[in-house]
Amino acid sequence: MTMYGWLCENPTGADQLQWKPLQLEAPGAGQVRVAVRAASLNFPDLLTVENKYQIKPALPFVPGAEYAGVVEAVGPGVTQLAVGQHVAVIGASGGFGTHALTSASQCLPVPADMPFEHAAAFAFTYGTTHHALMDRAALKAGETVLVLGAAGGVGSSAIQVAKAAGARVIAGVSSEEKADFCRTLGADATLNYATEDVRERLKALTEGRGPDVVYDPVGGHLAEPVFRSIAWRGRYLVIGFAGGAIPALPWNLALLKGASVVGVFWGDYVRREAAAFAQALQQLMGWYQQGLITPPIDRVLPLRELPQAYALMASRAVKGKLVMRHDG
Numbered sequence: 001m002t003m004y005g006w007l008c009e010n011p012t013g014a015d016q017l018q019w020k021p022l023q024l025e026a027p028g029a030g031q032v033r034v035a036v037r038a039a040s041l042n043f044p045d046l047l048t049v050e051n052k053y054q055i056k057p058a059l060p061f062v063p064g065a066e067y068a069g070v071v072e073a074v075g076p077g078v079t080q081l082a083v084g085q086h087v088a089v090i091g092a093s094g095g096f097g098t099h100a101l102t103s104a105s106q107c108l109p110v111p112a113d114m115p116f117e118h119a120a121a122f123a124f125t126y127g128t129t130h131h132a133l134m135d136r137a138a139l140k141a142g143e144t145v146l147v148l149g150a151a152g153g154v155g156s157s158a159i160q161v162a163k164a165a166g167a168r169v170i171a172g173v174s175s176e177e178k179a180d181f182c183r184t185l186g187a188d189a190t191l192n193y194a195t196e197d198v199r200e201r202l203k204a205l206t207e208g209r210g211p212d213v214v215y216d217p218v219g220g221h222l223a224e225p226v227f228r229s230i231a232w233r234g235r236y237l238v239i240g241f242a243g244g245a246i247p248a249l250p251w252n253l254a255l256l257k258g259a260s261v262v263g264v265f266w267g268d269y270v271r272r273e274a275a276a277f278a279q280a281l282q283q284l285m286g287w288y289q290q291g292l293i294t295p296p297i298d299r300v301l302p303l304r305e306l307p308q309a310y311a312l313m314a315s316r317a318v319k320g321k322l323v324m325r326h327d328g
């Protein structure tokens with residue numbers, strides 16, 4: 001029995017991935033086999049195939065950390081899932097193939113009427129953002145949130161979650177096209193950090209107070225001017241470093257604003273605080289069902305076009321999420 005997948009044998013970049021026939025394996029104890037219908041691309045998928053991510057799957061591996069599909073076989077000891085169940089999966093790898101073996105504990109059952117494209121582009125971004133904004137920053141209605149990289153995967157989810165929580169959102173982006181996109185997602189104002197003076201613009205948009213919460217998946221040279229602009233008792237959420245450089249801040253800035261630098265590590269939060277994550281997911285699914293949050297899908301590509309998707313993400317050309325589709 002054969003399946004197909006994009007195999008990474010040499011983790012030096014997405015151009016090394018090869019579409020290959022692979023053995024279709026039976027699930028072991030505690031595992032299920034999922035017939036993959038959709039998989040989304042997240043920035044860590046880019047880092048993983050370059051051997052730059054903190055989690056390094058054993059070689060060779062099929063990348064794809066977030067996907068959705070149908071359970072088609074269950075291994076010994078699995079009682080919580082049955083064949084035919086629709087699931088979303090968050091793991092380290094496996095999604096960019098026609099089938100994936102995964103631990104049953106990494107599967108989130110999803111309603112049968114949730115499109116696979118949405119199920120495959122939900123928990124990673126919205127889960128990270130819920131943990132960041134609602135839990136780590138304790139965001140309150142009426143506060144102002146500045147989202148950097150706001151047109152990206154986690155950034156676009158932050159616009160929607162902050163709006164669902166009753167906050168005001170300033171979307172920070174690198175182009176006018178991305179600014180327009182963020183306004184369609186509900187952003188109240190935008191900051192083009194490629195062309196505008198960051199500190200002056202934030203001052204003008206907040207009557208001099210600065211944003212209460214900053215959501216930063218970009219890092220690099222933006223961090224310091226933004227931190228200098230943060231409001232009294234501000235919370236600066238360290239989400240990631242898509243810009244490449246890890247910033248260093250003079251600590252006196254935190255003192256002067258009574259502000260906090262708050263780390264966000266969603267993967268470990270899910271492992272360490274499973275009950276809290278389950279509750280967060282329930283709230284997110286409720287918001288999804290009310291139409292308050294919907295994954296903004298830039299485009300759906302056939303799974304065989306994965307290299308094109310990697311190239312789009314690496315060139316900052318994606319607005320929202322890229323989803324790969326496999327129709328079985």
Ligand SMILES: NC(=O)c1ccc[n+]([C@@H]2O[C@H](COP(=O)([O-])OP(=O)(O)OC[C@H]3O[C@@H](n4cnc5c(N)ncnc54)[C@H](OP(=O)(O)O)[C@@H]3O)[C@@H](O)[C@H]2O)c1
Pocket residue numbers: 041042043044124128149150151152153154155172173174175178217218238239240241242243244264265266267313314315316318320
């Ligand atoms: N802490 C956690 O638990 C956690 C969870 C999920 C993701 N993350 C991290 O969050 C970051 C964003 O992930 P994502 O999936 O949202 O990525 P994404 O969809 O590619 O979005 C990243 C955004 O960053 C901006 N950016 C600035 N410089 C860039 C560069 N040199 N290359 C690419 N993008 C650049 C881009 O917006 P502009 O062009 O508008 O600047 C882009 O829209 C990653 O570092 C990821 O590892 C962290």
